[in-house]
Amino acid sequence: MSTAIESEPTFVDKFPDEARVVRAAFMSSFFALLLGAIFGIIQTLHRTDVARIIPSTDYYTVLTAHGVFMVISFTIFFLVGLFTWALTRSLDRPLLNIKITWTWYGLMAAGMTLTGISILAGFVDSIDMSADVLYTFYAPLQAHPLFYAGLTVFIVGTWIAGADWFRTFLAWRREHPDERIPLQTFMVLTTMTMWYIASSAVAASVLLFLLPWSLGFIDQVNPTLTRTLFWFFGHPVVYFWLMPAYMLWYTVLPKIAGGRLFSDPLARVVFVLFVLLSTPVGIHHQYLDPGIAEGFKFISMTNTMFLLLPSLLTAFTVVASVEYGARKNGGTGLLGWLTNLPWRKPEFTGMMLAGLMFAAGGFSGMVNAGMNINYLIHNTLWVPGHFHLTVGTAVALTMMAGTYWIWPQISNKPIFSSQIGLFQVVLWFIGMALMSNAMHAQGLLGVPRRTAEPEYSGFDYPTMFGGFEELNIQIAIGGTLLFVSTVLFLGNLVLTMGNPTVSGLAEPLPSPVSGAEDAPQVLDNLRLWVGIALTLVVLAYALPIAAIINRGGLLGPGVGT
Ligand code: HAS
Numbered sequence: 001m002s003t004a005i006e007s008e009p010t011f012v013d014k015f016p017d018e019a020r021v022v023r024a025a026f027m028s029s030f031f032a033l034l035l036g037a038i039f040g041i042i043q044t045l046h047r048t049d050v051a052r053i054i055p056s057t058d059y060y061t062v063l064t065a066h067g068v069f070m071v072i073s074f075t076i077f078f079l080v081g082l083f084t085w086a087l088t089r090s091l092d093r094p095l096l097n098i099k100i101t102w103t104w105y106g107l108m109a110a111g112m113t114l115t116g117i118s119i120l121a122g123f124v125d126s127i128d129m130s131a132d133v134l135y136t137f138y139a140p141l142q143a144h145p146l147f148y149a150g151l152t153v154f155i156v157g158t159w160i161a162g163a164d165w166f167r168t169f170l171a172w173r174r175e176h177p178d179e180r181i182p183l184q185t186f187m188v189l190t191t192m193t194m195w196y197i198a199s200s201a202v203a204a205s206v207l208l209f210l211l212p213w214s215l216g217f218i219d220q221v222n223p224t225l226t227r228t229l230f231w232f233f234g235h236p237v238v239y240f241w242l243m244p245a246y247m248l249w250y251t252v253l254p255k256i257a258g259g260r261l262f263s264d265p266l267a268r269v270v271f272v273l274f275v276l277l278s279t280p281v282g283i284h285h286q287y288l289d290p291g292i293a294e295g296f297k298f299i300s301m302t303n304t305m306f307l308l309l310p311s312l313l314t315a316f317t318v319v320a321s322v323e324y325g326a327r328k329n330g331g332t333g334l335l336g337w338l339t340n341l342p343w344r345k346p347e348f349t350g351m352m353l354a355g356l357m358f359a360a361g362g363f364s365g366m367v368n369a370g371m372n373i374n375y376l377i378h379n380t381l382w383v384p385g386h387f388h389l390t391v392g393t394a395v396a397l398t399m400m401a402g403t404y405w406i407w408p409q410i411s412n413k414p415i416f417s418s419q420i421g422l423f424q425v426v427l428w429f430i431g432m433a434l435m436s437n438a439m440h441a442q443g444l445l446g447v448p449r450r451t452a453e454p455e456y457s458g459f460d461y462p463t464m465f466g467g468f469e470e471l472n473i474q475i476a477i478g479g480t481l482l483f484v485s486t487v488l489f490l491g492n493l494v495l496t497m498g499n500p501t502v503s504g505l506a507e508p509l510p511s512p513v514s515g516a517e518d519a520p521q522v523l524d525n526l527r528l529w530v531g532i533a534l535t536l537v538v539l540a541y542a543l544p545i546a547a548i549i550n551r552g553g554l555l556g557p558g559v560g561t
């Protein structure tokens, strides 16, 4: 009895209503992960010709389901859960109105259900509905209106979530006029600022063009325009996935390592740089689009190279913070300190392996970003290799590892098995090392992405070893390990939910070595950053979009012209 009173309260003890929302968001996220994983394994085995349980005509339905459930549903539901936790925790005050919080969660869940139904209906021949447009849903591919309507509702849900957090922050600001914005709240607010700017373009694309076109109100659209609006959103969305992982690396990982964050000001600089630079780079996905002049592509490339900076700063700060923890715990030597880290904890090892993989993913991103080398790898399997390291590992593995740490905080239930957790995160690492390396290599051999039958044997690379077939086997084995790892993660979590509640699980986060007081005030001036960010967006996009509309018309060139 007395220990329960003496021990520090966990998040759920302090904020039971918010904790319920966080758990609901995480469960939606993990349900999507399960669906995404099932389609993932079907697809890996199909493409590599190991097992074909679906007809190749269903391949794009599988690919769309895998992509949408993984990168729109799994990642973003996790984000809203994590941000709700982080904002409430770091402001140390409840959200303004929990009914509003449940409303945005409900909208997101309803929207994603509609979109999911429209995709899955593609498997049922008797239903005249399909949405095989892939997760990059631009024209000329067209989906059933339900797909776009569901996504719209989902995105509106995220907008209300952002408003909920901003309003709660403003209420806190009135109570604490002179305090610095707490770091986690700063991360939430800057990420949402970026999200509002980015998602405005996809909302325009869906509401002005794709939805009316799919409903039959307009006959045609300008594909280059919808592609450009998509990528205006499509690049920053990758940082929307990444920022929850960065939040965990900056604010939780140093604590697990036994130390403290090295520098709060540097973390703020990083998030501000993402607000400024995430959006005016989207054209780096369109280097091969004929409808955009080279000069605009060059500007996008230059901005992209600047955008490497915040991630390189992150590599430095996060590793320095982990090293600080290791040295505090007796670590010595140039690399000897690495042995003084809690490698047995899945939350630690998972995040570190995710970071290590991200270094490789960042390098393949640099290759993508170079205008001339991009021509070599664009539309090849290299690109899925790249994004399975970034979103598929840096983000996904960090989210799983983070769950091992955060779930006890939001439920008062200890993790069922840390050993299974450790095995699971290592399995993910091995599976992804095999799969993504082979994907990169096949990409360099010229194997295309997004095709059900990439059979190259008998052509240029017929050899079993050191060639296409061997790489295929690596992809199949890697993909299978990833599936097993996901099942272990979810199983462990379900068993955790069955654990009895206990007390004493609180893990308060320590303050950074160099704290907010060292950060220049200007960093917290969100209005200034929004102003500069919008200016950069206008500079990068006004002329290309004007040229696209000028040449192709708002709704395409029109029949006969
Ligand atoms: Fe990307 C395509 C360029 C980052 C996701 N990217 C994609 C696609 C996706 C995606 C999904 O320029 C495919 C879209 C489609 O379907 O067509 N990407 C970049 C660049 C970066 C980058 C320059 N991408 C990401 C992130 C993603 C993501 C992050 C998801 C979360 N990407 C491109 C380009 C294309 C592209 C072109 C188009 C390709 C084409 O032609 O289609 C940079 O942001 C990367 C910066 C990262 C680093 C690494 C820093 C290292 C760190 C590790 C720290 C270590 C720790 C642990 C913590 C510079 C931070 C240490 C451990 C120890 C044991 C010591």
Ligand code: CU
Pocket: 234, 235, 238, 282, 284, 285
């Ligand atoms: Cu990009």
